Amino acid sequence: MNLHEYQGKEILASFGVKVQRGIVAHNPQEAVAGAKQLTEETGTGWHVIKAQIHAGGRGKGGGVKLAKNLKEVEDIADQIIGMDLVTPQTSKEGKRVHQVLVAEDVYYPGPSETSEFYMSVLLDRSKGRNMIMYSTEGGMDIEEVAEKTPHLIFNEEVDPAIGLMPFQARRIAFNLGLSGNAFKEMVKFVSSLYTAYVKSDASLFEINPVLKTSDDKILAVDAKVTIDDNALYRHADYAEMRDLREEDPIEVEAKAAGLNFVNLDGNVGCMVNGAGLAMATMDLIKMAGGAPANFLDVGGTADAKRVETAFRIILKDTNVKAILVNIFGGIVRCDRVAQGIVDAYKNMGDAINVPIIVRLQGTNAEIAKELIDNSGLAVHSAIEFQEAADKVQEVLK
Numbered sequence: 001m002n003l004h005e006y007q008g009k010e011i012l013a014s015f016g017v018k019v020q021r022g023i024v025a026h027n028p029q030e031a032v033a034g035a036k037q038l039t040e041e042t043g044t045g046w047h048v049i050k051a052q053i054h055a056g057g058r059g060k061g062g063g064v065k066l067a068k069n070l071k072e073v074e075d076i077a078d079q080i081i082g083m084d085l086v087t088p089q090t091s092k093e094g095k096r097v098h099q100v101l102v103a104e105d106v107y108y109p110g111p112s113e114t115s116e117f118y119m120s121v122l123l124d125r126s127k128g129r130n131m132i133m134y135s136t137e138g139g140m141d142i143e144e145v146a147e148k149t150p151h152l153i154f155n156e157e158v159d160p161a162i163g164l165m166p167f168q169a170r171r172i173a174f175n176l177g178l179s180g181n182a183f184k185e186m187v188k189f190v191s192s193l194y195t196a197y198v199k200s201d202a203s204l205f206e207i208n209p210v211l212k213t214s215d216d217k218i219l220a221v222d223a224k225v226t227i228d229d230n231a232l233y234r235h236a237d238y239a240e241m242r243d244l245r246e247e248d249p250i251e252v253e254a255k256a257a258g259l260n261f262v263n264l265d266g267n268v269g270c271m272v273n274g275a276g277l278a279m280a281t282m283d284l285i286k287m288a289g290g291a292p293a294n295f296l297d298v299g300g301t302a303d304a305k306r307v308e309t310a311f312r313i314i315l316k317d318t319n320v321k322a323i324l325v326n327i328f329g330g331i332v333r334c335d336r337v338a339q340g341i342v343d344a345y346k347n348m349g350d351a352i353n354v355p356i357i358v359r360l361q362g363t364n365a366e367i368a369k370e371l372i373d374n375s376g377l378a379v380h381s382a383i384e385f386q387e388a389a390d391k392v393q394e395v396l397k
């Protein structure tokens with residue numbers, strides 16, 4: 001689950017990580033009130049107004065702006081809230097901004113007196129260890145740094161059983177070229193950041209930039225936080241932070257129906273049981289000259305109701321030109337799945353407007369094929385994998 005910057009910062013702050021402080025606002029009046037409150041609490045006169053959407057590169061797209069007085073806070077908030085913000089990480093239509101973060105200006109007395117670093121914490125699956133990735137080249141696109149100056153990106157591997165050792169935190173501060181108070185602050189920052197990462201069950205923290213202020217404070221100016229969905233049952237308060245407006249509406253609906261569904265941009269919808277078979281089916285579609293429109297694992301109980309829900313969700317995508325159903329009947333019998341498909345088809349009538357290819361293999365596969373062939377419906381049945389691929393190719397023509 002991805003979070004907004006303001007939510008990510010809330011989580012960081014709860015573990016003692018220093019962050020650029022801010023208050024979220026849904027309209028210009030709230031923005032002004034937030035700015036006044038921040039001035040009282042921090043003494044700042046200047047504020048940055050930051051669009052809250054699930055995408056980075058907001059600064060480049062005009063979604064992060066400095067306000068030097070309350071009038072500017074109001075005007076900028078008015079301009080950003082409600083806009084469709086286009087950044088290098090959004091589609092060309094952009095993302096609608098529903099709220100802004102009014103934050104204290106931390107680049108005092110001017111940006112040239114500060115330093116921006118990059119830091120992320122993530123899981124290195126190949127090593128089975130956590131990793132802190134960091135760079136002196138903060139504030140910009142890290143992909144670009146990786147491409148042009150890869151020697152400026154450092155990695156610190158952390159054994160999850162031992163945790164981050166003090167010498168590792170010191171090495172990071174040293175490699176970032178810090179000394180004196182800034183060095184000590186960075187050691188604290190990194191240590192609390194790592195603790196926050198582990199305790200919040202995150203799968204990614206990306207802080208770009210981490211800022212060294214002119215008076216040697218180290219703080220998180222931005223926060224991209226991803227929490228492991230499988231751990232959300234341990235964090236009811238984080239689960240409530242989910243902003244469904246930021247997610248693909250079709251995926252949200254599929255999740256509510258208990259389907260494992262990922263929207264993709266191809267033309268062949270798939271309905272499969274089991275994640276492994278679903279992956280293999282996507283390969284099959286590719287080899288047949290199509291492109292998968294989705295990943296969909298219907299799970300173990302492919303009854304008529306579930307099959308119908310799955311068809312409806314797949315068909316919401318107008319790019320879908322054909323649907324391939326590929327089910328292996330192990331515990332679930334093929335004839336029951338076939339009956340489910342026939343029932344769903346009859347129930348949905350005209351709603352199904354693309355050819356359907358059904359491949360059922362396993363228990364009672366032959367009976368299932370007969371059921372479908374005799375149903376009188378425009379469904380192509382297959383038992384062999386290759387047969388199914390050929391039929392996909394045929395209908396795409």
Ligand code: GDP
Pocket residue numbers: 047048050055056057058059060064066103104105106107111139208209221222223
């Ligand atoms: P992103 O563009 O979506 O990654 O958003 P960030 O939160 O990283 O902000 C983008 C840029 O805005 C930063 O790299 C800074 O240059 C600038 N910025 C952020 N906070 C402040 C601030 O307090 N004062 C000033 N002057 N600039 C800021």
Ligand code: MN
Pocket residue numbers: 056057208209222
């Ligand atoms: Mn950033």
